[in-house]
Amino acid sequence: MSLRLKIFSGFLLMAALIVVSGIVAVKQFSQLRICAMGFPAGNGKVTAAAVEMLDAIDRESMGILVMVAGDIHYGHSMLGQADRDFNSAFETVRRAVAEPGAVKAVGDINSFYDKFKTVWEPCLSGRTYDGNMAWYLDNVAPLAGQVKRSIKRLMDVNRAAMYESFVSFKKFAERAVRSMVVGVVALLLFILVFNFFINFYVIEPICKLRRSVEACARRGEEFTLSMEGRNELAGLEGALRELIINTKQNVDDS
Incomplete structure (x- = not known):
């Protein structure tokens, strides 16, 4: 083989190694970017919406207490607004969750909230519980507690999913870095x-x-x-x- 051909072959092989290393690096970074952009978005929405649902339950309980205290009109207003906020946040959660554990938690929230709403909904139809604190303590407070506990379970499941996603992302990032390091080392050795x-x-x-x-x-x-x-x-x-x-x-x- 002529010297010119040997040198040309060497440069050609070096160029091929550089191109392959570049393609691998771009592919790894693209997948890393997709992974980084994808995993926190849904979980972050679920966490924010869960906090909104907890706040809505507290405001609903407060609205019921206001009605029990005698301010029916203001209590109705608080209940209606809190109910709308809860349903909006719940819809966000329902669309965002995908993990089986989170889906089950969402089903529990929906079931407990329906029971909770069944208790206080007659208040919006004109039924009054003025001064009936026993009714609130025996019927409203336990169901509100069930809804809040189910929301907190969802937050726990979501937190665990976020941690697993972070661990997977970390492992993928480590693999990507190792691949690029191997490519760079191979290129340096060839040089x-x-x-x-x-x-x-x-x-x-x-x-x-x-x-x-x-x-x-x-x-x-x-x-x-x-x-x-x-x-x-x-x-x-x-x-x-x-x-x-x-x-x-x-x-x-x-």
Whole structure:
């Protein structure tokens, strides 16, 4: 194989390694970006909506207490607004959850809230419980507590899912970094090997050729260098040998 072809093949292989490493890096970073953008979004919405539902339950309980205290109109207003806020947050949660545990928790929330709403909904139809604190303590407060506990279970499930997603993301990031490190190390090793190849097959023979020519020109020594192979440097060595022989013959003839 000619020296030119060897060098060209080396550069071609180096370019291929760089391209492959670049493609792998881009692919890994793209997947990493998708993973980073995807996993916290739904979980974050669920957490925020769960907090809103807890707040809505507290406001509903407060609205019922206001009605029990005698302010029917203001209590109705608080109940209606809190109910709308709860349903809006619940719909956000229902659309965002995907894990089986979270889906079950959402079903429990829906069931307990329906029971809770069944207790206080007659208040909106005109039924009054003025001063009936026992009714609130025996009927409203326990059901409100059930709804809040089911919401907190959802938050626990969501928190666990976020942690698992974070662990998966961390492992994926570590794999991506390892892949890129391996690619960089492989490229550096190839560069070192290619540098050795250039030095062994190109630089060192040229240096030997220069030393032999200088020894022949300055000290009159015989040109004894002999290069193996059939590449360009071997051809150059043969041409120089022929030039030196012809030059000596011309000098001797003169």
